[in-house]
Amino acid sequence: MDKVNWGLIWPLVALQALLAIIGLFSLAKAEQVRGPKWLWVLILLFGNLLGSIAYFTIGRKES
Amino acid sequence: MRKFWTLYSKEMLESLRSYRLVWIPVVFIILGIMQPLTTYYLPDILKASGDMPPGMLEGYEMPGAAAVMAQALGQYGTIGMLVLALAAMNSLAGERSSGSAELLMVKPIAPAVIIFAKWAAHLTVLFIALGLGAAAAGYYTVQLMGSLSVSDCLAAAGLYSLWLLSAVSLTLLFSAFMRGPAAAFLALLSAAGMSLLYSLLPSDFDWLPAALPDLSAGQLTEGSVAWFGPVLSAVLLILACIAGASMLMGRNKLPD
Structure with a gap:
């Protein structure tokens, strides 16, 4: 566990x-x-996962 | 039947246009791979976050692959369910308030067909999201923790999807006569209520759909579970939701 396996982490990013x-x-x-x-824009850029979820569920107006 | 397919493809187009078909699966994949990753790197994360009393990590034991997979699926019961309910809340309420429900209702289509097409579209999004998410979680768990039984994973994901589908169906039902956010809130509240009943009195309420997350975890850690009662009650609940929503839609209550 000394070496971080970046091959598994970059997909998350x-x-x-x-x-x-x-x-x-x-x-x-x-x-x-x-x-x-x-x-x-700020929330999407800096809000990580929850920021994006918030935009898609609360921010978008479905018409 | 042709009407159903027409409506269904219209609903799928709508879920593509609203990006639902894309962002919900991506969120599920992220949730799925986050759990094995954070579990595996927890000691490193704790070390990096600063003052750790010496010896605190010595008692840390890496959980087994099955337990981690069960936790990963457990993520879908909280954030996943919230996301699905919020995404489904406007499917009927939005159409009622925008007036497209009236346009649809004057056509010679049974309300049940409309509801069923909508429900099937939500089911498709759920299956794609949970399928990809569980596959990603399984892959990460196998890479980091050790081997898993594929058939157990499939059964566990299937049991979990039924629980999530119950919540989505409840949202659809409430969305037939309420405003969107209220419908999502009430659906999540009833799901939480069922979970509460089940966790307080597990032996009395082990037939509730709320027992499905536990069954799903049990399937992974123990290998076999008594699934009949919860699966039956979940299927009945889902059918009742579709029937109820169709009836309410047929009465065509005007938006508030």
């Missing part, structure tokens, strides 16, 4: 990044979201 990118993409295309858009 990549998936989190993917989630944030999908969120940003949908945010850019959305006409309206709940709350100001810039706030959601």
Whole structure:
């Protein structure tokens, strides 16, 4: 356990990044979201998993 | 039947457009691989986070592969269920308030077909998410902890999916006559209520769908469980939810 196995850790980082990118993409295309858009950009960039979940469940307006 | 497939593909298109079909599986995969990773690196994480009294880590024993896999599935019972309920909450309530429910209801389609198509779409998203998530969790557990029985993993994931599907079906039912957030809240509350009843009086309520997470863990750690009661009650609950939602949809209550 001395050596950290990065081969197993980078997928986690990549998936989190993917989630944030999908969120940003949908945010850019959305006409309206709940709350100001810039706030959601910050939440998506720095909010990790929970930030992205919050955007998709609370932030997006389904129309 | 053709009406069902048309509506079903419309629902799947909708879940693709709302990114549901993408982000929910990604969240499930992240949750699934996070559990084995944090369990495996826990001693390192604790060491890195600072002042550890010497000798504290000596008692730490790495849990077995089956236990870690059960914990990984357990993640889906909390955050996973929340995500699924929140994603399903607007499926009927949103259509009622946007008016597309009226457009659909004037067509000669039985309300049951509409509800069933929606339910099937949510089922598809759930299966994809849980399938990929459990596969990722299993792969990480095997890589870090040791071997697992594939058939036990499949059975455990299947039992867990039934519990999650119960929560999604409850959300669909409540969403037929309430506003979206209230529906998700009430569905999660009833799931939590069932879990509470089961954890307080396990011997009296071991037939509730809420026993399914325990069964799923037991399947992994012990290999065989008495699954008949909870599976039957979960299936009945899900059927009752679909029937109830169809009836309410048929009465076409106007949005508030």
